[in-house]
Amino acid sequence: MSELIPTIIAKYNYWIYITLMMIGLYAMIAKNNLVKKIVGMNIFQTAIILFYVSIGVKKGATIPISTGGHGAAHEVVHAADYLNPLPHVLMLTAIVVGVATLGVALALALRIYSRYNTLEEDEILAQIRKK
């Protein structure tokens, strides 16, 4: 027990990312409103993106932008002085895919509303069962 608490505190950011991820998963499973489910899906996505970006952080490193411009004198680039830009590039794609997913999900929710006149899951299921 005495060595468990410092282990948790030292990696506090990972615990908060997992908390956010579980909040999103709970909303996707347990919430009754379709828009609330979509908000939960977005929270889940951003929690995973947050986890991946935090992997690339280094202590004492600067942002991955080269200071020597085009045509300037050639400088020696030390890779250890910069953050790891690979997770950033991958997660940039994930954000754009996420907003496309959000648009499709909201369009489906609009179609469901125009047909059943409600956004609540239990009312939609009751109307489907009645037919």
Added chain:
Amino acid sequence: MFWQIDLAILTLVVVTAVGSLMVKDLLGAAILFGAYSFLMCLLWSIMGAVDVAFTEASVGAGVSSVFFVAAVFRTSRRTKD
């Protein structure tokens, strides 16, 4: 990365996430989700991922909020949970 700022913004992120899921009005949920995205953008600029931060500021906090508000105005603001 100062851990005090990091911890404060992470706490605010969790608070806005829970708030946008608990509020009984879908327009309020959309606006709180926009605040969540903006805090997330702040967190990424702290981590040094500037390209991800400005993409999130334009796409996450901007376009997503507009989508949510448009969808809420085309449907209903009422929600049971």
